[in-house]
Amino acid sequence: MPQRFRHMLGIEPLSAEQIVFLLDQSKPFQEIQRHPLKKLATLRGKTVGLAFFEPSTRTRISFSTAAARLGADTMNLQAEASSLRKGESLLDTLRTLDAMKPDCIVMRHSAAGAPEFIAGRLNIPVINAGDGAHEHPTQALLDALTIRDRKGDLAGLNVAILGDILHSRVARSNIHLFGKFGCRFALCGPAMWLPREFECLGYPLRRVARVEEALEGADVVIVLRVQQERLHEPALPLEEYILLYQLTPERLARARPDALVLHPGPMNRGVEIDPAVADGPQSCVLEQVTNGLAVRMALLFLLVGSTPADAKDAADAAH
């Protein structure tokens, strides 16, 4: 059943049905990546405004390529070089961009809720490319697509999430997404990085101190990047983090034999993940990246490819 989306601000408000629809709509875009000619004219003449107020290489390249492959143009706002340094407010910055008539905004910002704030004030679709520690919906969708492709179904999986959960929007979006499919969660990391508030989300999750225990029976292991800048917060030396929490082949063996290893990237090889695991047969990191392109193309297509405004008359006038 076709679903309608105006914005993509987070996973939390979506239903399982809507998520399945988004994953299904990503499949044709997975195929396009295998064509000799990957450029479509579907969004020709449309412009995607990329407003990244936090550093990002991969997500920005992914959205930029997704737009280009659909035939769209991009406007590229990068925080370092922007007028924000000159004291312009977020709203003014986005209104300036909007005055150049993009057809949607893809936004990443360090403040939770910033994309929603903007969505309420502009008249075009807004896609959240990461807002503070709140949500990163396209990451969760590409993770789900990767797992569904490999496992066939998302329902009832045991998901272990390792690392700095507290500061991770990837963890939050993934918990919302897999939670809607009845999955169970084991969250593991240094105590300071395992917030108790997650229990309020209402999904079956447990916080686990030892990584071996968290991996027991896991179908999916999501490894989060250790931001070395943050290691001083629980006063944990790097060597100790590696000793206690690194995902090694021995530890991974505690999970199910067909367990998948995901990492949102960029990976710190030898820190949160052993290179043997990163490069091993259970690792899905490169598929995640390819699927990210497909998911973002699908979203741009759904949000920009048709105009919900005159939808009803259009439906009546259909040939």
Added chain:
Amino acid sequence: MRVVEKQQLMSATEIDRTVQRLAHEIVEKSGGTANLALIGIRRRGVPLARRVAQAMRGIDGVEVPVGTLDITLYRDDLSTVAPQPVLQSSDIAFPVDDKDLILIDDVLYTGRTIRAAMNGLFDLGRPRSVRLCVLIDRGHRELPIEAVFVGRHVQTSDTEIIEVRLNEVDHEERVMLVERVS
């Protein structure tokens, strides 16, 4: 949009006879099936292409490959056709380079679907030739597109719609002429 049924144009038997005849025509005008491939355009071109391939098995005894093509991404009217068009996958498992392709669809009208289909095909490679086979040609072309293999030519007006109903999609089998009423 409300429609009123005006007339049945083809019965199940007539559809079948026409498909058989089209399969024969394609084989005859291709000098055999060696380099042929059929591409069914979603949605109803797909079962039609499969039926034509099945008929060809009977004639030449050869397996002609069948691919399916979803043209949603190649349309020129995306923002007017549906609130949010639903994508299906295309599935063309063989290389299109140097193939003699037969595009198959249920109704040929303005020609825009076929234009979109050709864009899709040429993104995949360089076919040797592309010819078009349709069950019904209802006229009113808006682009220079023609079908070489036609089941039936039907004169229609702008308010009329040809509904091809096939078992695989619609769970009934006939071709109807209907009229839009507001």
